[in-house]
Amino acid sequence: EAGVTQSPTHLIKTRGQQATLRCSPISGHTSVYWYQQALGLGLQFLLWYDEGEERNRGNFPPRFSGRQFPNYSSELNVNALELEDSALYLCASSLGTGFLRGYTFGSGTRLTVV
Amino acid sequence: TQLLEQSPQFLSIQEGENLTVYCNSSSVFSSLQWYRQEPGEGPVLLVTVVTGGEVKKLKRLTFQFGDARKDSSLHITAAQPGDTGLYLCAGLRDNYGQNFVFGPGTRLSVLP
Structure with a gap:
């Protein structure tokens, strides 16, 4: 089966611009999670979508937003980009809540803000 | 402040050696997972532990969940x-909430 796919793999933006990142979960997975992996900071939870609804969000400002489409794919939007937004953005999906089976991660989108 | 601490931060060893890495917290977890991430890739799930004191083996890897479910x-x-x-x-x-809190990781390098 196809894994979690993310696009684009790399994205370069200038400060103040907007970035849109996309994620397609594994077929049958209804939950999508977004994490930011900045250098030296580990994975920081951004957003969780399930069945088209935002279920939880991490401690990030409102300029980080997203949505989940009826086919369970998801978008992460980052407005008014700042230099510190440069990071690897990882999308993961799970069958059910991930409590026992964990997440399946994509390979990420490397966002560079200059 | 990290909810989960991992140690050591970096570890470089020779092929054939044994090693142990640690994950510690002051909080109790209902479930704890270990992932391995290679450069340019997302993390890959290795194991899930849910019961205090649980030990799981995956070939040469042995995972242990602390009795109080605060460390592994x-x-x-x-x-x-x-x-x-x-x-x-x-x-x-x-x-x-259903979101896992990740530790900062241990970067392991095994030299041939």
Whole structure:
């Protein structure tokens, strides 16, 4: 089966611009999670979508937003980009809540803000 | 402040050596998972532990969940260069919210 796919793999933006990142979960997975992996900071939870609804969000400002489409794919939007937004953005999906089976991660989108 | 601490931060060893890495917290977790991440890739799930005191073995890897469900360890026997990567632990504090908290990771390098 196809894994979690993310696009684009790399994205370069200038400060103040907007970035849109996309994620397609594994077929049958209804939950999508977004994490930011900045250098030296580990994975920081951004957003969780399930069945088209935002279920939880991490401690990030409102300029980080997203949505989940009826086919369970998801978008992460980052407005008014700042230099510190440069990071690897990882999308993961799970069958059910991930409590026992964990997440399946994509390979990420490397966002560079200059 | 990290909810999950991992140690050591970096570890470089020779092929064939044994090693243990640790994941510690002051919080209780209902579930704890270990992932390995290789450069340019997303983390890959290795194991899930849910019961205090639980020990799971995956070939040369042995995972243990602390009795109080606040800490965990990963032991690798006879490490191989293919074990090189970033080892992340992730804890689920409760079923509400459903997002795992990740530790900062231990970066392991196994030299041939």
